[in-house]
Amino acid sequence: MAINPDLQGRVYPAAEAYDVGREKIREFARAVKAQHPAHFDLDAARALGHADLVAPPSFAIIVAQRADARLIEDPESGIDFSRVVHAEQRFIHHRPIVAGDRLVAELHVDQVRAMGGGAMITTRAEISGEDGGKVATTTSSILVRGEGQ
Amino acid sequence: MSAVSVSRPRFETLEKGAEIGRREISVTRSDLVTYAGASGDFNPIHWNNDFAVSVELPGVIAHGMFTMGAAVQLVVDWAGDPAAVIDYQTRFTKPVPVADTTGTDAPGAVVEIVGTVGALDAEARTARIDLAVTCAGQRVLTKAQAVVKLP
Numbered sequence: 108m109a110i111n112p113d114l115q116g117r118v119y120p121a122a123e124a125y126d127v128g129r130e131k132i133r134e135f136a137r138a139v140k141a142q143h144p145a146h147f148d149l150d151a152a153r154a155l156g157h158a159d160l161v162a163p164p165s166f167a168i169i170v171a172q173r174a175d176a177r178l179i180e181d182p183e184s185g186i187d188f189s190r191v192v193h194a195e196q197r198f199i200h201h202r203p204i205v206a207g208d209r210l211v212a213e214l215h216v217d218q219v220r221a222m223g224g225g226a227m228i229t230t231r232a233e234i235s236g237e238d239g240g241k242v243a244t245t246t247s248s249i250l251v252r253g254e255g256q
Numbered sequence: 257m258s259a260v261s262v263s264r265p266r267f268e269t270l271e272k273g274a275e276i277g278r279r280e281i282s283v284t285r286s287d288l289v290t291y292a293g294a295s296g297d298f299n300p301i302h303w304n305n306d307f308a309v310s311v312e313l314p315g316v317i318a319h320g321m322f323t324m325g326a327a328v329q330l331v332v333d334w335a336g337d338p339a340a341v342i343d344y345q346t347r348f349t350k351p352v353p354v355a356d357t358t359g360t361d362a363p364g365a366v367v368e369i370v371g372t373v374g375a376l377d378a379e380a381r382t383a384r385i386d387l388a389v390t391c392a393g394q395r396v397l398t399k400a401q402a403v404v405k406l407p
Contacts, residue, residue: 131294138294139325140281143332145339155337164332164341164402165325169296188299189311193320197345203338252312 110226110251111185115219119177121211124237125170129206132160139163152205162204168196171232171245174214178230186228186251194227195248201241209237217246224253264336267381267406276334276371276385281326282363283318283354291322305356317351318365323396324348327369327389331402334371334385342382343403346389350396367391374401381406 129149136146144151145161152160179186204210211234218229227250234243265276288302297319300307308316324346332338354364367389374386387400 135294138287138291139322139329140287141325141329141332141338143329143338145337155339157339161338163325163338164328164344165321168321168325172295172297189301189307191299192351193348195345195347196321196324198343200339200342 109185110219110221110228111183112219112221114178114184114216114228117178117216119174119214121213121235122174122177124209124211125173127162127166127204127206127208127210129160131169132162132166132206135166135169136163139165157203157205159206162206164198164200165196166204167198167200167210167232167234167243167245170210170212170234170243171247174212174232175230175247175249177214178216178228190225190252192250192252193247194250195229195246197246199244201243204242208242210234210242211237222250222253225251227251264340264407265334265383267376267378267383270373270376270383270406272373272376274373276373277330278368278370279330281367281369283322283326283352283365283367285316285354285356285358285364288316288318288322288354291319291325295319295321297321313351314353316354316356318354320348320351323352323367323389324400326367327387327397327400328402330369330371330387331385331404335404335406340404340406341402342405344401346387346397346400348396349398350391350394352391352396365391367396 212232215231370388375384389397
């Protein structure tokens, strides 16, 4: 199935909130082999002026990929997840993510480009807190490989 | 876990082109399963060899986001505060194939990371750290850049 070119410009509004928990920060930090104490120890995080445990720089991918899943699982998108390869990723942090945050993400499909039998799709997740303040902007480009790619 | 590094780099001491450090990261299939669980990315190309081969990959490959997330730890530890990394981006150029070494002490892959000061912005007091990230001599990430806000 071909990628639907009409996806470009589509916006998926913010859905259910993601609650950032201390144990999730610790688990994710271990999973990326992080050792900084501000991910694990409350006193260490507070000594740096943070309200709670600080998330690693790529933690927002959890929230971003949940938002991306809404596009990938959209039957109108034509995306076969097993043929998805991650091509580019960026995180811009407007403020640190800390335990206790409730985050929501609005997903923008910024670009859809046909490439061979597949497509390169660039999405942007605007992640904000419960108060509506901007927390992070993430952009992802995924390559959906066509047959033989 | 209580001693926080207080020796944070100062902007004035930095020079473009200077190396901030280097490290090697060993990766096993177990690490990929751990990352899948922690991140919620359960694409089977990262844990099932037959499946990976069936979609024309060389075998199980690491999540690009595992490599990206692990590579920046060099910068986090140098900066002294994870929140100092205000912008981080990369392109995923080559996959990192991870051999099945289950039951042995051998790594399934080794990723090498070297960080250098790529650019300095005196007004914003930020340093762009460029990461050279290789596996078996091949660059796996390109344009891997972390912007660090310094005191």
